[in-house]
Amino acid sequence: MSATTQQLERNFTHRFLTSLRRMNSPDSKTTTTHAAGLVIRRRSLRIKRAAYSSMARAAAGSHRAWTRAVLSRTRSQRRRQQHGVRPNYIIPPSQRRKSVKRAAKLKKKTKKKSVVRRLGRAGKLRELVPGGSRMEMGQLLEETAHYVQCLAVQVRVMQAVADHFSSSM
Amino acid sequence: MLSREHTTCMDMMSVLERQAARFKWLQQQQQQLQLKDATHLPIMPHFQGIFSQVETGSTTTLPQHGGNHHLLLPSGFEFLAPPDQVVSHHPSLGIDHCLSRTSSCHMAAAASARAAPEEGEEDAVVVMMAEENGGRSLADGSNKRKTENEEIRGKKRVKGEMEVESSRSRSEETNCRGDSTQEETQKKKKKGSSSGDEKQDYIHVRARRGQATDSHSLAERARREKISRKMKCLQDLVPGCNKITGRAGMLDEIINYVQSLQRQVEFLSMKLAAVNPRMEFNSDKLSGKEFPGYPSFPTAMNSMFPGAASLAQLQQLAASREMENLTTNHSQISSEKTQTSSAFSPELCLDSSSFPQVQVHQPFWEADSQSFQDMGFHRYQG
Incomplete structure (x- = not known):
């Protein structure tokens, strides 16, 4: 275990716990009208997002392509939440209303994706690594290496946190 | 004259x-x-x-x-x-x-x-x-x-x-011309791989005997060398990748590893969401009676994680957590609940049995990260 990895671990742990605390603070916007399972699901999504973004911040900030991709994604999601657009997973499928415009957009998006979608193993890897679709092969492998390192650290820390919480309560 | x-x-x-x-x-x-x-x-x-x-x-x-x-x-x-x-x-x-x-x-x-x-x-x-x-x-x-x-x-x-x-002589002049074209190709390569090696002024690419020397093949060779270098780096990082020869197999292995890691992250975030006392669960609105009736959580879990964890255990864990929330003071009941939850945890979590039990009764997210550091990632760091 190298010093940089330990530093990364410490940094990530700090950020992750801070974001967890902020998430659990009472003044954060919470909705209680939905079913409990959906809430759990939503919470898990939020935790996952917090973990990814704090990992990205802890790892490289904006110096890496994948961290930039992750951070921009979280930023756009936050903006969408602030503008009051409820994500689809909150609303039950029966109540979901699709505006014509949005549906058309969605259709277009999927169609485009199917066209752009790359074949082969490299294409698969591109889908997995955030921001990988815009990378050239050498860069993709480099970013994958960094991403794998960070993910391993992330999994270890999250495992430890989860174990601690489940054992302490 | x-x-x-x-x-x-x-x-x-x-x-x-x-x-x-x-x-x-x-x-x-x-x-x-x-x-x-x-x-x-x-x-x-x-x-x-x-x-x-x-x-x-x-x-x-x-x-x-x-x-x-x-x-x-x-x-x-x-x-x-x-x-x-x-x-x-x-x-x-x-x-x-x-x-x-x-x-x-x-x-x-x-x-x-x-x-x-x-x-x-x-x-x-x-x-x-x-x-x-x-x-x-x-x-x-x-x-x-x-x-x-x-x-x-x-x-x-x-x-x-x-x-x-x-x-x-003429031949020397043609040599010089060749040198200048090589310089040009090296410049091109410098432009192409500026993201990769910025510290180097240019990449030295030597064409061996029988290899093509025009700029495109030189650039292609440099690219292939870079990719193989990165592959070697990844081979060291991904476990079980050393035995596999061939780029396709290695890529498969890398993809599997990344996918497994991402799935693990998803699962752990799920677990944290279940484990965390939920502020969103208002104790006024959700009484103990409503809680068992709770239909959507197992299905959600099922859709997201088929076979990731036993759902009944998770549900029980969530129930115990809920009961804990309902009790305002940390009395004997809550201590009982902690016992039950810790009894659940060896099956639920992978290796929390060896994890040191912490007796702090404050909400756990108040415990700062330093205590976590002390407490022990060193167990995982092996």
Whole structure:
């Protein structure tokens, strides 16, 4: 275990716990009208997002392509939440209303994706690594290496946190 | 006499001295032309004297030679033409062009920039003179000048070198051209891989025997080398990737590893969401009676994680957590609940049995990260 990895671990742990605390603070916007399972699901999504973004911040900030991709994604999601657009997973499928415009957009998006979608193993890897679709092969492998390192650290820390919480309560 | 002197010069002198000799010969040709011309006859004695000076100067070393030209020839020109004609390069006077020629010769020796049209003019003059005299050696010289000029126009950067090397053999010149093209390809590569290695000035790519040397294949080879280097890095990072040979298998392994890690992150976030006391669960609205009826959570879990964790256990865990939330004080009930949850945890979590039990009863997210550090990632760091 190298010093940089330990530093990364410490940094990530700090950020992750801070974001967890902020998430659990009472003044954060919470909705209680939905079913409990959906809430759990939503919470898990939020935790996952917090973990990814704090990992990205802890790892490289904006110096890496994948961290930039992750951070921009979280930023756009936050903006969408602030503008009051409820994500689809909150609303039950029966109540979901699709505006014509949005549906058309969605259709277009999927169609485009199917066209752009790359074949082969490299294409698969591109889908997995955030921001990988815009990378050239050498860069993709480099970013994958960094991403794998960070993910391993992330999994270890999250495992430890989860174990601690489940054992302490 | 002149041709003999020229050949001896060609044999003996170095490059620029030879150029100087050629210049001298041209000057004398010009002199002959002007001897034919009746209008310039009275001026010639002065000029001849100057040329004799030039000849004596040219046999000495190179810098002196250049200095001689600069010192002497403007003075010689003053005899021939008024100063405004110096600027305008009067076409009727052949000596004019000879003067510009000498100056350009010196400039080339100093490897400074010069204008292409001027060169072209000189060439035209030289060719014209060759036609007039029918001298073969002069024609050869003009051809050489022409090729030199082409090279100069082609690559202005290596001009000084080319000027110096103008007396070398053809093969050497082609070698030099090859070198310059390699430089260009290296520059291209530097542009292409600027993201990868910014610290290096350029990548050295050597073409071995039998390998292609054009820029595209060199770039492609550099790219392939980079990819294989990165693959080796990844091979060290991904467990179980050492035994696999072949790029496809390694990529498969990497993809599997990344996917498994991402799934683990998802699962752990799920677990944290279940484990965390939920502030969103208002204890007023959700009573203990409503809680068992809770239909959507297992299905959600099922849809997200088929077989990730036993759902009944998770549900029970969530129930115990909920009960804990309902109790306002940390009384005996809550301690019982913690016991039950810790009884659940060995099955639920992978290896929490060996994890040190923490007796802090404050909400756990208040415990700062330093305590986590102390508490023990070192167990996982092996």
